[in-house]
Amino acid sequence: MTTAGWILMIVSMGFVVGLFLFCFYRVLTTPKxxxxxHGPLDIDxxxxxxx
Amino acid sequence: xxxxxxxxxxxxxNWASKIGVIxxxxxxxxxxxxxxxxxxxxxxNGGGAFMVPYFISLLILGIPLCWAExxxxxxxxxxxxxxxxxxxxxxxxxxVIRVFxxxxxxxxxxxxxxxxxxxxxxxxxxxxxxVGNMRSLGLQIDAxxxxxxxxxxxxxxxxxxxxxxxxxxxxxxxIVFVINFVLIYRGLTKGIEKFCKYAMPVLIxxxxxxLIRVLTLPQIPVPLPWQYSLAEALPPERWAALQSELRxxxxxxxxxxxxxxxxxxxxxxxxxxxxxGAEDRTEEARAAAKTALDEAQEALAKTVVTAVGxxxxxxxxxxxxxxxxxxxxxYGYLATYDGIRYAMRQLEDPVEAQAHREWVRxxxxxxxREQKWDLMHYEARELExxxxxxxxxxxxxxxxxxxxxxxxxxxERRTLLERAGLPPDAAPSEGxxxxxxxxxxxxxxxxxxxxxxxxxxxxxxxxxGGRSIWTALxxxxxxLAASSQIFxxxxxxxxxxxxxxxxxxxxxxxxxxxxxxxxxxxFCEVCLGxxxxxxxxxxxxxxxxxxxxxxxxxxxxxxxxxxxxxxxxQFFGFIWFSMLLLAAITSSLSMLxxxxxxxxxxxxxxxxxxxxxxxxxxxxxxxVVVYFSEGLAGLDTMDFWIGNLCxxxxxxxxxxxxxxxxxxxxxxxxxxxxxxxxxxxxxxxxIKYVSPLYLLVVFGFWxxxxxxxxxxxVLTNSAATFTAVFxxxxxxxxxxxxxxxxxxxxxxxxxxxEIDT
Numbered sequence: 001m002t003t004a005g006w007i008l009m010i011v012s013m014g015f016v017v018g019l020f021l022f023c024f025y026r027v028l029t030t031p032k033x034x035x036x037x038h039g040p041l042d043i044d045x046x047x048x049x050x051x
Numbered sequence: 052x053x054x055x056x057x058x059x060x061x062x063x064x065n066w067a068s069k070i071g072v073i074x075x076x077x078x079x080x081x082x083x084x085x086x087x088x089x090x091x092x093x094x095x096n097g098g099g100a101f102m103v104p105y106f107i108s109l110l111i112l113g114i115p116l117c118w119a120e121x122x123x124x125x126x127x128x129x130x131x132x133x134x135x136x137x138x139x140x141x142x143x144x145x146x147v148i149r150v151f152x153x154x155x156x157x158x159x160x161x162x163x164x165x166x167x168x169x170x171x172x173x174x175x176x177x178x179x180x181x182v183g184n185m186r187s188l189g190l191q192i193d194a195x196x197x198x199x200x201x202x203x204x205x206x207x208x209x210x211x212x213x214x215x216x217x218x219x220x221x222x223x224x225x226i227v228f229v230i231n232f233v234l235i236y237r238g239l240t241k242g243i244e245k246f247c248k249y250a251m252p253v254l255i256x257x258x259x260x261x262l263i264r265v266l267t268l269p270q271i272p273v274p275l276p277w278q279y280s281l282a283e284a285l286p287p288e289r290w291a292a293l294q295s296e297l298r299x300x301x302x303x304x305x306x307x308x309x310x311x312x313x314x315x316x317x318x319x320x321x322x323x324x325x326x327x328g329a330e331d332r333t334e335e336a337r338a339a340a341k342t343a344l345d346e347a348q349e350a351l352a353k354t355v356v357t358a359v360g361x362x363x364x365x366x367x368x369x370x371x372x373x374x375x376x377x378x379x380x381x382y383g384y385l386a387t388y389d390g391i392r393y394a395m396r397q398l399e400d401p402v403e404a405q406a407h408r409e410w411v412r413x414x415x416x417x418x419x420r421e422q423k424w425d426l427m428h429y430e431a432r433e434l435e436x437x438x439x440x441x442x443x444x445x446x447x448x449x450x451x452x453x454x455x456x457x458x459x460x461x462x463e464r465r466t467l468l469e470r471a472g473l474p475p476d477a478a479p480s481e482g483x484x485x486x487x488x489x490x491x492x493x494x495x496x497x498x499x500x501x502x503x504x505x506x507x508x509x510x511x512x513x514x515x516g517g518r519s520i521w522t523a524l525x526x527x528x529x530x531l532a533a534s535s536q537i538f539x540x541x542x543x544x545x546x547x548x549x550x551x552x553x554x555x556x557x558x559x560x561x562x563x564x565x566x567x568x569x570x571x572x573x574f575c576e577v578c579l580g581x582x583x584x585x586x587x588x589x590x591x592x593x594x595x596x597x598x599x600x601x602x603x604x605x606x607x608x609x610x611x612x613x614x615x616x617x618x619x620x621q622f623f624g625f626i627w628f629s630m631l632l633l634a635a636i637t638s639s640l641s642m643l644x645x646x647x648x649x650x651x652x653x654x655x656x657x658x659x660x661x662x663x664x665x666x667x668x669x670x671x672x673x674x675v676v677v678y679f680s681e682g683l684a685g686l687d688t689m690d691f692w693i694g695n696l697c698x699x700x701x702x703x704x705x706x707x708x709x710x711x712x713x714x715x716x717x718x719x720x721x722x723x724x725x726x727x728x729x730x731x732x733x734x735x736x737x738i739k740y741v742s743p744l745y746l747l748v749v750f751g752f753w754x755x756x757x758x759x760x761x762x763x764x765v766l767t768n769s770a771a772t773f774t775a776v777f778x779x780x781x782x783x784x785x786x787x788x789x790x791x792x793x794x795x796x797x798x799x800x801x802x803x804x805e806i807d808t
C-alpha cells in the first residue's frame with residue numbers, strides 16, 4: 001500500500017468516523033424535548049413573587 | 052407559511068423516539084450498495100482518488116438534499132399530510148410540480164418490485180450457508196457464477212427450472228415478501244421502527260465481525276500459474292492425461308485454422324493439405340469454418356479451466372495425489388485461447404519456459420512494484436496511441452501529441468526491459484506481446500497480504516496505470532461514478548425520507564437527525580464496505596477476480612468464493628448474507644411506506660386495504676422481474692428507468708421545490724426550527740445554485756454515458772420492452788391516483804390557502 005493510499009484511507013475513515021461519533025454523541029446527550037400544551041395555570045406571570 | 056390546524060385530521064402516527072427515526076432513515080439508506088456497489092466503484096474508478104469527488108459530492112449534493120427532504124417532509128406533516136404527493140400538494144400550487152409528486156410513490160414502489168427479488172437471493176444464500184449447501188461448490192469462482200445464474204434463472208426466462216419445478220428463488224421470494232408486508236402491516240412504530248431499532252445495530256455488529264475476520268487474515272502464498280503449478284498439484288497420471296488432451300486439442304485447432312485459412316486465401320490451398328477438400332468457398336462456408344475454429348479454441352481453453360477446477364475439488368475432497376500447492380486459476384487474458392496457447396508453448400519448450408522463469412525472477416529483483424505495474428499497462432496505452440496515429444481523420448494536434456507520447460513510452464519501456472535483463476528492442480510480435488503481457492501480469496501479482504488488499508482498494512491510480520491522484524481526478528468518469536454513488540447511496544430523491552419525516556413531531560429536530568442518518572450510512576459504506584469485500588477478494592483470488600467486477604459479481608460470485616477459501620468460511624458466509632438480508636429488508640420496508648401512506652391518506656383506505664392493494668400491485672411487478680430473468684433483463688430495465696433516471700428527476704424537483712418555490716433562505720429557516728445543530732448559512736447558497744447545477748451536470752454525463760445502451764435494449768429486447776410497458780402502465784396508474792387524491796383533498800378543503808415564501 002502506498003503512502004498516498006494510507007493517507008487517503010486514514011483521512012476518509014477519520015472524517016466518517018468523526019462525523020458518525022459526533023452526531024450520535026449529540027443525539028444521545030441532547031435532552032429530550034417534550035411538547036407541552038401549557039394551560040393558564042402553568043404560566044408564571046411573576047406577579048405572586050415575594051417583593 | 053400559514054398552517055391549518057390538524058385537529059380535524061385522522062389521528063396521526065408519530066415516531067416513538069428520535070433514535071428510532073434516525074435508524075429507520077439510515078436503515079432505508081444502508082443496503083447492498085454500501086457493501087457491494089461502493090467498493091467495486093471505488094476500486095474501478097481511481098481507488099483512493101475516488102474519495103475526493105465522493106466527499107465533495109456528499110457535501111454539496113448529499114447532505115443538502117437530505118436536509119431539504121427532511122424539512123419538506125416535516126413541514127408537510129405539520130400541514131396534516133403523511134404522503135409525499137400530499138406534502139407536495141400542501142407546499143405548492145404549481146400543477147406541474149404536483150404531478151411530479153406521483154414519482155415519489157412510483158419510484159419506491161417499482162424499486163421494491165426488483166429489490167425484494169435481490170433480497171430473496173440474500174436469504175437463499177444465507178440459508179444455503181446455514182445448512183451447508185455451499186460447501187459442495189468447491190473453490191472455483193466459475194462454480195459460484197454457475198450457481199448464481201442457475202439460482203436466479205439468468206439463463207432463460209420463466210419461473211421454472213430445467214426439471215419443471217419452480218425456481219428455488221421463488222420460495223425465498225415468497226418468504227421475504229411476507230416478512231415485508233407483515234412488518235408494514237404492523238405500522239410505523241410497531242413495524243418499521245421496532246424492526247430497524249434491532250436490525251441496524253445487529254447489522255453493524257455482523258459487518259464488524261466479518262471485518263475483524265478479514266483484517267486478521269494471514270498472508271496467503273501467491274499461487275503460480277497453472278502451467279507451473281499443476282504439474283506438482285495434480286496426480287502424475289492426471290497431469291500426463293491433461294497434457295496429452297491439450298496436444299490433441301491444439302492439433303485440432305491447427306487443422307481448423309488451416310481450413311479457414313484456405314477458404315480465406317483461395318490461392319493458398321495447394322500449400323494447405325487439410326484444406327484441399329474444401330470446395331465450397333461461399334461466405335457460409337467461411338462462417339462455418341470460423342465457428343468450428345472458435346469452438347476448437349474454446350474447447351482448449353475450457354479444458355484447462357476445467358482441469359484447474361478438478362484440482363480444487365480433488366484437493367478439497369483430499370483425493371490421493373492432489374497436493375497442497377498454490378495454483379493460480381487462469382483469469383482474463385490468461386484464460387483465453389491466446390493465453391492458454393502461450394502457456395502451452397512454455398510447457399512444450401523447456402528452454403523458453405526456463406527463459407521465462409529467469410526473466411520473471413530478474414523482473415522481481417530489478418523493478419519496483421510501480422514499475423512492474425507501469426510495464427503491465429504500457430501495451431494497452433501503446434495500442435491506444437497507435438490507433439490515434441493510424442487514424443487518418445485524427446486531429447493533427449492529437450496526432451502529434453500521440454506520436455510524442457508513444458516515443459516517450461517506448462523509451463521508458465526499453466529502459467525498464469533493459470534493467471530487467473531483456474533485449475531493449477524486444478520485437479512486438481504477437482507471441483512476444485503475449486509473453487510480455489502474461490509475464491507482466493504475473494509479476495504484478497502482489498503478496499497476498501491485508502495491507503496489499505487495502506492498497507488495491509485505496510491506492511490512487513489512473514486508467515493508464517499512473518499513480519498520481521491529480522491525474523486520476525482529471526478523469527470525468529471518476530467524478531460521475533463518485534457523485535452517482537453518493538446520490539444513490541443516501542436514498543435522496545426517492546421520496547422516502549420525505550415520507551418518514553412527516554411523522555416527526557411539529558418541532559422535532561431535522562438538522563441533526565438528517566446528518567446523523569447520513570453519517571450512519573457513510574460509516575457503513577466507507578468504514579465497513581470499504582474494508583471488507585475488495586481486500587478479502589484480493590487476498591484469496593488476486594487482482595484478476597476483482598478488476599471490473601460489478602455489484603452482483605462481487606456479491607454473489609466473488610464473495611462466496613472468498614468464504615470458500617477462508618477458515619470458518621461457512622459461518623462467516625452465513626453472517627455476511629444475513630447482514631445483507633437485514634440491510635435489504637430495512638431498505639425495502641421504507642419503499643413500501645410511501646405508497647401505504649398515500650393510499651390511506653388519498654383514498655381513506657384502512658391499513659388492511661392499503662396493504663392488500665399494494666401487495667397485489669408489487670406482486671405483479673415482482674412477477675415481471677422474476678419471469679424476465681434471462682440476463683436479468685426485467686430487473687435491469689426497471690433499475691435503469693426508475694431506479695436511476697426517475698430518481699434524478701425527482702431529486703431535481705425536490706431541490707427546486709425547496710430552494711426556488713419555498714426559497715432556500717426560508718427553507719433553511721424552517722430546517723432550523725427545533726434544530727439541535729446549527730446549519731451553516733452557506734448551505735442556502737449551495738442548495739440554491741450549486742446543488743441543482745451539479746445535479747444537472749451529473750445527470751447529463753450519466754445520460755451521455757449510460758442511456759444509449761438502455762434505449763437500444765428497450766427497442767430490441769422483448770423482455771426489456773415488456774418491462775418498460777409495465778412500468779409505463781404503473782406510472783399512468785399512479786399519475787391518475789395522485790390526480791384523484793389531489794381532487795379529493797381540494798374537495799375536503801385541505802388546500803393551503805396561503806403559501807408564504
